[in-house]
Amino acid sequence: GNSVTQMEGPVTLSEEAFLTINCTYTATGYPSLFWYVQYPGEGLQLLLKATKADDKGSNKGFEATYRKETTSFHLEKGSVQVSDSAVYFCALRADSGYSTLTFGKGTMLLVSP
């Protein structure tokens, strides 16, 4: 079946540091890949997505590239802010079925001033 593996957190960084959160996946076919962010007490918000190999999703300074050869979709940001503190979820949607998502377990990011 499909699965998503994320690096365990928490990830603790100082403001303006470089961020990488690793995500790898197992799936058949050509899934779409997503990063969602969850701020404290809120639901999940779509951060970025990529729908085919070599696509780069980007939003709010975050980027992730769909690498089919390494089955990865790592999240990066060049300079994090305190306001980026949240839980980040990597997810995939198979290219068949009813758009159900398979989520990783989430990675908490804590950014200090």
Add this chain to the structure above:
Amino acid sequence: NAGVTQTPKFRVLKTGQSMTLLCAQDMNHEYMYWYRQDPGMGLRLIHYSVGEGTTAKGEVPDGYNVSRLKKQNFLLGLESAAPSQTSVYFCASTRNSVNQPQHFGDGTRLSIL
């Protein structure tokens, strides 16, 4: 600009009680989903619906029932609540279209004593 609305936001139940969680979306989405979020487990799919009058089981359906009598509403029922069902429940919806993201509600925090 409501999007996906979940009610209630918080609830405490005693073991054996029943209750229904309501999810309403105003985006005319065909697909709707119920997830539960537990520490260290990410989000797991309970049930989903691909249209009015249809429902299907997800990864962890036991102990839950759902109904989709109207396109905009998706109800999650607990007939006899158990402490293992203490969790945060999220509803999501999306269009019946490839590569569309799921839109999430803010969650319902449910405690079973």
